[in-house]
Amino acid sequence: MRIKVRAPATIANFGPGFDVFGMAIDKPFDEVVVEEFNEFEIISSGYPVPNGEDNIALFSAKTLFKMLNIEGGLRIKLKKGIRPKSGLGSSGASAVAGALGAAKLLGVSNDELILKAAMKGEEKASGEPHPDNVVPSYYGGFTVIESKSPLRVHFVDAKLRGVVVLPEVEIPTAKARKILPSMVPLKDAVKNIAMASSLILALKEGDLETIGRLLDDNLALPYRKKLMPWFDEIRRVALETGAYGITVSGSGPALFAIGENLKDIGKTIVEKFEELGIKAEYWVTKTGRGAKT
Amino acid sequence: MRIKVRAPATIANFGPGFDVFGMAIDKPFDEVVVEEFNEFEIISSGYPVPNGEDNIALFSAKTLFKMLNIEGGLRIKLKKGIRPKSGLGSSGASAVAGALGAAKLLGVSNDELILKAAMKGEEKASGEPHPDNVVPSYYGGFTVIESKSPLRVHFVDAKLRGVVVLPEVEIPTAKARKILPSMVPLKDAVKNIAMASSLILALKEGDLETIGRLLDDNLALPYRKKLMPWFDEIRRVALETGAYGITVSGSGPALFAIGENLKDIGKTIVEKFEELGIKAEYWVTKTGRGAKT
Numbered sequence: 013m014r015i016k017v018r019a020p021a022t023i024a025n026f027g028p029g030f031d032v033f034g035m036a037i038d039k040p041f042d043e044v045v046v047e048e049f050n051e052f053e054i055i056s057s058g059y060p061v062p063n064g065e066d067n068i069a070l071f072s073a074k075t076l077f078k079m080l081n082i083e084g085g086l087r088i089k090l091k092k093g094i095r096p097k098s099g100l101g102s103s104g105a106s107a108v109a110g111a112l113g114a115a116k117l118l119g120v121s122n123d124e125l126i127l128k129a130a131m132k133g134e135e136k137a138s139g140e141p142h143p144d145n146v147v148p149s150y151y152g153g154f155t156v157i158e159s160k161s162p163l164r165v166h167f168v169d170a171k172l173r174g175v176v177v178l179p180e181v182e183i184p185t186a187k188a189r190k191i192l193p194s195m196v197p198l199k200d201a202v203k204n205i206a207m208a209s210s211l212i213l214a215l216k217e218g219d220l221e222t223i224g225r226l227l228d229d230n231l232a233l234p235y236r237k238k239l240m241p242w243f244d245e246i247r248r249v250a251l252e253t254g255a256y257g258i259t260v261s262g263s264g265p266a267l268f269a270i271g272e273n274l275k276d277i278g279k280t281i282v283e284k285f286e287e288l289g290i291k292a293e294y295w296v297t298k299t300g301r302g303a304k305t
Numbered sequence: 306m307r308i309k310v311r312a313p314a315t316i317a318n319f320g321p322g323f324d325v326f327g328m329a330i331d332k333p334f335d336e337v338v339v340e341e342f343n344e345f346e347i348i349s350s351g352y353p354v355p356n357g358e359d360n361i362a363l364f365s366a367k368t369l370f371k372m373l374n375i376e377g378g379l380r381i382k383l384k385k386g387i388r389p390k391s392g393l394g395s396s397g398a399s400a401v402a403g404a405l406g407a408a409k410l411l412g413v414s415n416d417e418l419i420l421k422a423a424m425k426g427e428e429k430a431s432g433e434p435h436p437d438n439v440v441p442s443y444y445g446g447f448t449v450i451e452s453k454s455p456l457r458v459h460f461v462d463a464k465l466r467g468v469v470v471l472p473e474v475e476i477p478t479a480k481a482r483k484i485l486p487s488m489v490p491l492k493d494a495v496k497n498i499a500m501a502s503s504l505i506l507a508l509k510e511g512d513l514e515t516i517g518r519l520l521d522d523n524l525a526l527p528y529r530k531k532l533m534p535w536f537d538e539i540r541r542v543a544l545e546t547g548a549y550g551i552t553v554s555g556s557g558p559a560l561f562a563i564g565e566n567l568k569d570i571g572k573t574i575v576e577k578f579e580e581l582g583i584k585a586e587y588w589v590t591k592t593g594r595g596a597k598t
Binding site for chain 2: 028029030031032033156157158159164166168192193194195196197198199200201202203204205206207208209210211212213214216226231
């Protein structure tokens with residue numbers, strides 16, 4: 013039996029929804045082909061990732077076996093399509109692909125269990141579990157994490173086109189976490205609540221301009237900009253080119269912008285990055301399906 | 306010409322939506338009858354409120370005249386149906402009633418202008434403008450304040466039944482403000498964002514149990530409970546009686562609970578208050594119309 017699973021990249025920390033909002037996009041994705049085997053083996057291609065136990069897809073698959081007390085093994089062929097440390101939920105997608113691939117091989121369909129295994133993989137990769145990456149990569153669409161434990165998820169029926177810009181710099185998630193203060197101004201918290209709630213309504217209405225206006229954040233971005241000194245200038249040119257708004261995906265450096273003229277926006281941002289001596293690429297994308305769907 | 310306007314009470318700081326969410330309820334309300342007059346006069350009945358310039362309804366009406374550079378006056382007969390300092394948006398409702406009564410007398414229908422006048426009245430009463438009271442009292446229904454300045458409002462098509470319990474204690478808004486810290490834990494801010502966004506979705510779906518679970522708050526309530534030492538015990542008996550959730554309205558002391566058996570819940574809470582030596586009343590209510598509608 014051979015199982016193929018595709019787990020998409022995700023835009024997490026979407027606007028004001030730090031640690032809460034996440035959206036699957038249609039590309040890029042990680043793909044695994046999983047087959048029965050007498051031990052646990054991983055063969056990877058695409059972006060370079062660790063082998064053996066340190067591989068997140070394999071670790072998540074193995075975790076599911078353990079959780080179910082099942083002996084045996086599997087071989088995973090992983091096509092790593094999402095660049096690690098891009099901010100696009102690379103480890104979350106690998107975790108989902110590995111756990112779901114293993115589950116399908118074993119005939120297991122309990123979402124909670126599969127997500128738990130994937131979350132353990134994600135935790136191994138980034139120090140803590142990020143359901144705002146793992147959950148949308150699994151289910152697809154736009155998700156709201158009401159709580160991590162117990163895991164409670166809401167779905168927003170959003171269909172959004174956007175442009176992703178990925179500069180060739182790395183922002184390690186752990187560093188991006190560490191730079192956040194433990195205390196934040198109450199008024200900033202209130203602003204984010206106002207923006208996040210309004211964004212949910214705008215997403216449901218498909219009101220692009222309002223969605224764009226609400227792609228801002230007062231809780232993480234002001235601090236994380238120290239790791240992305242180019243952000244304000246990039247944002248400015250994006251808005252000048254007609255973007256309704258732009259947000260950092262995950263802990264960056266990937267950016268996600270919306271507007272009408274997505275190619276122009278992407279091209280202009282890439283040019284600005286190049287002016288700043290940073291190579292970058294862009295692609296137009298949209299809300300995507302999950303690994304499960 | 307005689308104009309009659311009813312401005313409803315509101316449940317502001319609704320659950321996790323501190324300073325953002327507000328909902329009009331169908332009772333109680335403030336009612337004004339406004340007529341042309343050669344100066345500004347107020348005659349009030351019902352709950353005692355200040356006279357003359359210090360009356361919020363009159364002040365808001367006069368503010369609208371000033372904003373429009375109109376000479377003249379009006380006489381307001383105010384039936385004050387909302388208890389002041391109850392947490393039910395008493396001053397916001399009086400401000401809305403006064404400003405909208407004056408506007409109708411003058412043939413003015415600019416919402417922005419009327420709301421601005423009402424907000425000045427509310428500001429005079431409570432030290433700062435609270436659009437989360439004023440806006441739902443004006444428009445009705447459930448509102449989300451995206452931003453105060455410029456005033457941006459979103460509407461949630463929610464229809465909710467609930468029980469209000471009003472104990473005979475007073476919590477001055479200014480004191481309730483002062484007890485709030487200027488800095489809050491980032492993790493509490495994230496929890497509120499998660500709950501507030503999920504609450505919007507649950508309200509749209511009319512999912513009562515989820516709405517109830519989300520009627521919590523980590524940003525204001527933990528601090529304000531010092532002014533309401535009875536809150537945890539009241540909450541406990543409410544949940545035991547079948548309430549799905551309970552929230553403090555505004556800065557309290559009014560409470561708003563939802564569930565199936567609203568009368569039982571109200572009665573039990575009132576009994577518990579009486580056990581604690583506090584007189585209280587309850588009434589079943591629902592999402593209400595605004596002064597304008």
